[in-house]
Amino acid sequence: MILTTRKLIRTVRVLAVAAAAAAAAAAASLFCSGVFAQSKRPEANTQTVRKAPATVKSAMTSAERFDDIPEYTGKGKFVRGTKYDKEHAIMYMEILHVQEFKPQVIDWYKNSLASRGWQVSATKATVSGYKKDSQNTINVTVNEIPLNDGSRCELVVQAFRKK
Secondary structure, eight states: OHHHHHHHHHHHHHHHHHHHHHHHHHHHHHHHTTTTSOOOOOOTTOOOOOOOOOEEEEEESSOOOOTTSOOOOSSEEEEEEEEEEESSEEEEEEEEEESSOHHHHHHHHHHHHHHTTOEEEEOSSEEEEEETTTTEEEEEEEEEOOOTTSOSEEEEEEEEEEO
16 A cells, blocks of 8 residues: 555656646746737738747756745755746746745745735745736745655746746
């Protein structure tokens, strides 16, 4: 029974990471596909052809922050991340393993973002924020699952910034 439970936990963890990565990629694609593009009305009898914005995807080797996003000050370590650089926006997704429990991490992000002027909403497992003056957005998801390195939670941070 213990072996089956461990396999189930491992499977849930893999699915959670895959779902977060898929959501980040989909969000980056939708977010950057022209949301911030300047739209111009075509003149009479002309056609407007839009080119797809170029995307540069790169692996991150360390945590990366926009100026107004706080760096988590708890006991955590960077595991992996991906940065998407589009014509009109930059998006990054990073995964950290942290020692604190889920409610502590959620409260830390909720309070840290609010104290820096972000409009914040939170659930038991996520914190979302928007900063009007910089047009940055952030989504933080905390998965409280057993990890092989002894960490208590997996922290997934997704951030978007208009160029």
